[in-house]
Amino acid sequence: MGGIDPGIFSAAEGLWRQVLTFLQSMLLPWRLAQLGIIVGLFLIAHVFARFASHRLTHWLRGREGWPKWRLRLGILIEQRMRIILFAVLAWAVVLVMRQATWPSRSQIVALAAMISTAWVLIGLTTRLIGNRFVRRIVTWTAWIWATLYFLGFLDPASRFLDSVAITFGAFRLSALTVLKALAVTTLLFAGARFLSALVTGRLAQNEDISPSMRVLTAKLVQVVLFTMALVVGLKAVGFDLTGLAVFSGAVGVGLGFGLQKVVSNLVSGVIILLDKSIKPGDVISLGDTFGWIDSLGARYVSVVTRDGKEYLIPNEDLVTGQVVNWSHTNEFVRLDLKFGASYADDPHEVSKVAINAAVTVKRVLAHRKPVCWVIGFGDSSVDYVLRFWIKDAEAGLTNVRGQVYLALWDAFKENGFSIPFPQREIRVLNPSLAIAPATAPTAGTAVEAADASKFRMPKDDPPQDRDDA
Known part of the structure; x- marks a missing residue:
């Protein structure tokens, strides 16, 4: 059965006593003066940061041609201008006070300067972590750890967290162990992510490796790195x-x-x-x-x-x-384009004109010469197929077909070729069935004339009609 560690109360009491001692020490007159100096420095840094941040942003926008890492560094400095100015002012005050008075008189200001400097360095360093959620966890954890360390609360806080534990037989799980596991594993995962991105970028620049092998190698590297990060992180905290x-x-x-x-x-x-x-x-x-x-x-x-x-x-x-x-084995793709031409046009000339028209399109490969063949004699036209090659199928197929069709249209128009379309002509061979033309035929009378029910056909002399193409 699990149980609560009985040492939790003594650890909490020790941490509380140390916090009270620290707060009581802040009530000394020379320490209250230093707290006032810290507040004043923060207000000064806040005012100057608003002015300097605006000027820095305007200056960065005019830096055309700068590498991305410089611009990003400038943005990071602009976002943390207040804490950076506070750290600089605090260190300047510490140097002046240590020259003018006893070092102990600037102890609290120096403590604020060290904590603010640590916060700045942590904020800049953790920007290397790409994942925003992981970056926030690492940043806040590092800030809390640095603050406790400089204030002297790290050991009592660690003892308190270690006392907050649950035991199951010989197995003991404390809050300190969980936090260490999370911190170490998160750092290792961030490092694995950074190394994975670095390896992937290097593989992408290597032209000697096929694209599929680059992806496979990158995936294997990611699996190995993240697995090692998880195992090492858990083992490092004693799991x-x-x-x-x-x-x-x-x-x-x-x-x-x-x-x-x-x-x-x-x-x-x-x-x-x-x-x-x-x-x-x-x-x-x-x-x-x-x-x-x-x-x-x-x-x-x-x-x-x-x-x-x-x-x-x-x-x-x-x-x-x-x-x-x-584009499995190569990038070349052949496209077929069917069209028709009049029976009055010479098929040999039509084929030559069609081939020359296709070559005028930029995306059609000239070194793989197009071909044009007669594929049939249709009702209204001689049917052809024009075959040509391209090597950029990713740029689209419909658009290149449309360009070749337009080139054929212009070439046929220039050479006097016609593109026929189906036409029907009805011829009545029996003179007795002739219909007198009307002076002003209308749409209604035309329909009536075409209606077979209006004709009186002799039974012994059926009409003969045919369709001429």
């Missing part, structure tokens, strides 16, 4: 991981049944990275989705379409479904 291993095995079996789809997507993601069938930058078609791969995730693949939509496609769909990869 026994033997029981945790048995427990995690049992939990893993249960999660395997409940999260089959998630596990399937994770395994499919590893398969995609290993077989290199899909990699960032590839242009793919999956069902009605056509776009290029922006990134490969552990659970899904991000596909960005031409209209700016981003589809998150599960990895399992890419492994088990039929995917058209327009």
